Amino acid sequence: MTTAPIAPAATPKRVMWPLYAAGFTTAFGAHGIAANLGGFSGDAVTSLLVLGGLLALYDGAEVLLKPVFGSLADWIGGKPVLLGGLVAFAGASALYAIADSPGWLWAARLGQGAAASAFSPSASAMVARLNPAAKRGRAFGSYGFYKSIGYTLGPLLGGVLMWAGGLRLLFTVMAVCAVAVAVWAAVTVPVVPPLPRERQTVADLARRLADRSFLAPTAALAAATAALSVGVGFLPVSGAAAGLGTPATGAAVSVLAATAAVVQPKAGRALDAGRLTTRTGLLTGLLLAAVGVAAATLPGVIGVLTAAALIGTGTGLITPLGFAALAASTPQERMGQTMGSAELGRELGDAGGPLLVAGVATLSTLTFGYLALAALLAVGPLLALARRPRTVRAAE
Numbered sequence: 001m002t003t004a005p006i007a008p009a010a011t012p013k014r015v016m017w018p019l020y021a022a023g024f025t026t027a028f029g030a031h032g033i034a035a036n037l038g039g040f041s042g043d044a045v046t047s048l049l050v051l052g053g054l055l056a057l058y059d060g061a062e063v064l065l066k067p068v069f070g071s072l073a074d075w076i077g078g079k080p081v082l083l084g085g086l087v088a089f090a091g092a093s094a095l096y097a098i099a100d101s102p103g104w105l106w107a108a109r110l111g112q113g114a115a116a117s118a119f120s121p122s123a124s125a126m127v128a129r130l131n132p133a134a135k136r137g138r139a140f141g142s143y144g145f146y147k148s149i150g151y152t153l154g155p156l157l158g159g160v161l162m163w164a165g166g167l168r169l170l171f172t173v174m175a176v177c178a179v180a181v182a183v184w185a186a187v188t189v190p191v192v193p194p195l196p197r198e199r200q201t202v203a204d205l206a207r208r209l210a211d212r213s214f215l216a217p218t219a220a221l222a223a224a225t226a227a228l229s230v231g232v233g234f235l236p237v238s239g240a241a242a243g244l245g246t247p248a249t250g251a252a253v254s255v256l257a258a259t260a261a262v263v264q265p266k267a268g269r270a271l272d273a274g275r276l277t278t279r280t281g282l283l284t285g286l287l288l289a290a291v292g293v294a295a296a297t298l299p300g301v302i303g304v305l306t307a308a309a310l311i312g313t314g315t316g317l318i319t320p321l322g323f324a325a326l327a328a329s330t331p332q333e334r335m336g337q338t339m340g341s342a343e344l345g346r347e348l349g350d351a352g353g354p355l356l357v358a359g360v361a362t363l364s365t366l367t368f369g370y371l372a373l374a375a376l377l378a379v380g381p382l383l384a385l386a387r388r389p390r391t392v393r394a395a396e
Contacts, residue, residue: 015130016139018185020146022082022123025181026116027150029089029174030058032158033109033167054109061113062120063347070121070340074333078126078192079185081336085118086182093175097168108171115178121340128327128335129192134272136327141268141320148261148316152254194333213329214338217322218345220282223377224318225346226353227289230373231256231296231311233354238296238366239304252301256308263316271321281321289314290377297367 073081092111096104124143131139161170235252270276292310296303323342330338353373361369 015189016127016142018181018188019082019123019127019130020143021181021184022086022119023143023147024150025086025089025174025177026120027147028154028157028177029093029112029116031151031154032161032174033058033112033170054106057106057109058113058116059347059351061110062117063344063351065114065117066121066343066347067337067340069118070125070336070338070343072118073122073125073336073340075194077194078122078129078336079189081122082119082126082189083182083186085115085120085122086178086185088118089115090175090178090182091115093171093178097171097175100168105167112174121336121343124323124339124343125336126189126192128323128330128339129332130190133328136324137268137271137320138265139268140323140327141265144264144268144316144319144323145261148257148264152257152261211329214326214341217278217282217325218342220286220318221322221342222345222349222352223286224289224315224322225349226356226373227293227311227377228256228260228315228353229350230293230353230357230370231308234357234366234370235296235304235308238307239301241366242300242304244301244304252304252308255305256312259309259312260316260319263313264320267317268320268324271324276321278321278325281317282325285314285317285321286377287314288317290374293370293377294374296370 069081069085089112092108092115095111096108124140127139127143128136158170161173165172232253235256239252267276267281271278271281288310292307292312292314295310296307298306323339326338326342327335356376357366357369357373359369360372
């Protein structure tokens, strides 16, 4: 088997579509069920503790396994891990669709999270491997766009499916979706062979992950995910407190997700064209997200919609630029490991943002919770990026 890298410049666009579909699948799998478990499945979710446990299973599996599967993709190639993860996701989804038992729901949700841990980082690593550096901004922008569509449509489509046929129908549709994407990827996506690698010790890995070229983009990605999670989870609370109805608060969350989806491809194209640098884009995105979270403290619909639009714009800027920067600073033979580790950072942001806001709000008010996260977004990652040596320009 040859170890020469794929010639990225010759990669046709049709090759990328199954990878974008894999991004949609993991987002749809995460939010389609999570957003509807509590309201439509009283037979399986009997308490808030049970609901929290089921939600934590999926995310917990991703936190633990994404770096592992990312490294496996470097070792055996991205395509086998991508296809194996999609098939496992389909199997885990079919497990509950067939068994239809509350007990099996736990196993199915854990299996879905473990499977997503395999095909998500391998898909992002293949996006990097199959595109030259000059086109990675656009590629990651498109990948993020379809992933955002999955986050946006997941709760809506999941709710419709739950209303029409319950959890069994929702899990069945997810199984069919994963199988379809797996077949599509098997036929369309080329084999991306593993590259020769020097032996890496734990100390070598620690040094590489502690390097500013990894920490700065990953911190920005984690911060963006924290802001996004807080926006999705807490803006409806602020809207309800201001007397807004469910349709209005739902529309605000849709504005957030849609804005992030629209901005990502534009940011990627601007990066590739040289109109935007990584440093400027990440700093701007962090500031916009910070101002957006702070804007949630404004009264009424103005505060909710302003926060949604700014958070969506900020996260839309950060996501493709962060991944493109990671790809630019990573050896090709370690791409999966880097993407898996970066995804771990995003998962920590996904959990840490809401926990920070909720913890501060419990001790004081939600207003101070928002302001605490806004300060962290503006100060923490901003300082890490501001101290970056100006001589390092390759990833910009």
